[in-house]
Amino acid sequence: MGEFIIAHDVGTSSNKTVLVDTRGNILATASAPYPLLTPHPNWVEQNPEDYWSAITKTTKQVLEKSQISPKDVLGIIYTTQAMGIIPIGLQGNVLRPNISWVDGRAEKQAQKIMNKFFGERMFKSIVGTSIMGKDVIPKLLWIKEMEPEIYNQTKFFLDVNGYLKFKSTGIPIMEWSGASSYGFNLKKKDWLKGFFQICGIDPKKLPPLVRSIDQVGGLTNEAAKEMNLLEGIPVFGGCDDVQSAAVGADAIGEGEAHIYLGTSAWVCVSTNKNLKFKNGAAVIQSADPNMNQVVGITEAAGSCIQWIADQFYKHEQADESIDNVYALMDAKVKDIPPGSDYLICTPWMLGERCPVSTTTTRATLFNISLEHTREHMMRAVYEGVSYNISWILENFKKDYGFEVSTLKLIGGGSLDEQWMQILADVTQKPVITVANPQMAGAIGGAICAAIGLGIYKDFSCTKDLIQIDKHYKPNFKNAKIYNELLSSYKSIYYSLNKSYAQINASRF
Template sequence: RMFLGSKDYLNLRLSGKFAASFDSIPLFWAANTRDINNVHYDDRLIKKLDIDKSKLPPLKRSIDVLGDILPEVADQLGLGKNVKVVCGSPDHQSACIGSGAVADFEGHFYVGTSSWIQCIVPFKKTDVFHSIASLPTSIPGKYYSVCEQDIAGGVLPFLINNILFPKNPLQNVDPPENVFELIEKLADSVKPGAGRLIFTPWLNGERTPVDNTSLRGGIYNLSLNTRVEEIVRAFLEGVAYNSKWMLGYVEKFIGRKMDPLNIVGGGARSDVWCRIFADVMERTIRRVKDPQQANARGAALIAAVALGLLKFDDIPGLTQFSGIFEPNPENRKIYRELFSQFLALYRSNKAVFRRLNS
């Protein structure tokens, strides 16, 4: 028996082979990744972890073929006996490939329950103060900059279940099936700036660019004139302010501006949110076609490279976009002003949150 991550466990069930990829093993904290061409287990780390080295799986590239699918599994899944099992990559790395941003310093922006802004980088580096680091990616011999914000699209279920359609003695109504479409319409009916409301999306603390588990969300500048529509838009804008905060440190990490950004994930399906991201972050946002399928598409592309059907360099030419969102200069002033106050709210309230939630 060996320790395996979720992706590698599935590969074991499919192929009968124990293995981990260079890009799935770092979160075990037992591997030395300082030389991208020589990722290996580190005996000093293993000693500190007090684990049995024999329980750690062999390391492979994401594009290595583990073997044929097990006959009994092929029968259960209705697949041919000659189907190959490829080592593959975890979700972050697969999304990177599925975004089409596979060249050095080309950025992709993922908006799902959480969010991240990442890119392939040709160097090993760590920013311990803002939780950004270079880790192995699906492309052999390449790192990518890793960071992640705790909640992005995850604010929408909170908005729906706790503000718009809460279930309690006063109200017990299920949200309509098209609730996300209605949220988008409400947000689009409000001018940029949401009536100068600011929502901080730290509902579960934050990871990047500050690692602070005591932070909490809030809606600031409420008045008797505040409308629900403004609160809805403030939720979308608050995630965008948080993303801009992250973007600044990622660009400092890589030493250059990332423009455009390829956006993927379920949140990218919203035209309104994509326009807000473009305006707040002052970057061109290119929505990859079928953005919610980026991880699955990336996994398929990694397998295609493994089987010799294409090269990683071919992927940008295969990437299709379903929308290009340019920053609107007319919204620059209000969003810059509110973003500065978003940061001021963090500085002013972090000590309060620490006292309340420590």
């Protein structure tokens, strides 16, 4: 006999599932990938049914691995990628593929919205930042203008989390943190209905709202059969990935920060203040109903490393005698000096959100010469993502007064010791990594469910539940070269941004 929670962390490229006890101890894990679809330049979509297939598959796998009885499962919770757009029709049917958070198709609609506020400058003075083609409301407007039949048939727009709760319970709802990536009044805890109306979006197409810790319904008979679980098992509100990661990193209190390194990356600081968006940073609802968070998202991090591996290490990937091509790459990177012999990578493969907001900018390998090798490129990617994070941290201090003294890391990237040391050296701050860093989001979700079940009173329980794994100290000898190259890194953006816009504006 026991008491267990199943938590799903539904990311951009895969679902990671954990079965944990009420202390957050992991009994079993499973994962299942799903593809990103790119039918046009700057479009990124996913099939919602792929998410559900991953959910049902991994649920059955963790049950089989752990050999627990389904009757001992206390609840299910989803933590997911943010800003998804899944239109649900009158019959509960999905009307089109999910428009992913990395999709940037709606630049024209973003400009239309800002023009309603007398242009970008006035819009920024009101909101704190400009709106871009990757944001949700411009993409809702894109659907209305470019796919009017779908817009007119839509009863509710759901994000990925809302869709999974809908599949689980039959109830169309969205959780506060997910809503805060759409358009959410952080004070009143409700939709910004007037803003949606001004932008041309019918607020009646937005679902009712719940908190992360709320029990929103029970598993339907159909969903239970697909998961090998019992009908009626409680399903909780859940939250987006940034918010659940903050819980799983024990960074949920005032001024506490964490950094995620995975396919993408982000810097997140928790606060009880209602702040403005600035320099691409977003102010969003925390999983804790009483807190908010400021987050700066870097759209491409681990995906840049994947690109290097795919383009320059093809033979090694095909060699069956090499177990881990990334370990091989890391071993070579160690021999490249800090600064990669003045090779700089700007990792903006997908445009960028923070520290600068741009749809048209793309990645650059800058100052490349005959002396540079693929190992230089690899180290330059590690450094480039670290420069981006350092720039975000500088903006957080300047714009919000956040002084992050120690960097607390989660995500698969935090397992890379070379990268962690580079990050410590670039930022000149100590780096610590959380135990089970790849599962931090799912564990954070499980803690939300445990609070919803009444097992814990509030989010202060993370102090006892989350453990630290490794520590990295900055090498002060490397401060000079990295400070110099960080300055050059910023200059690259300001020098080339107009050129990127000129080249890519018609494409995107």
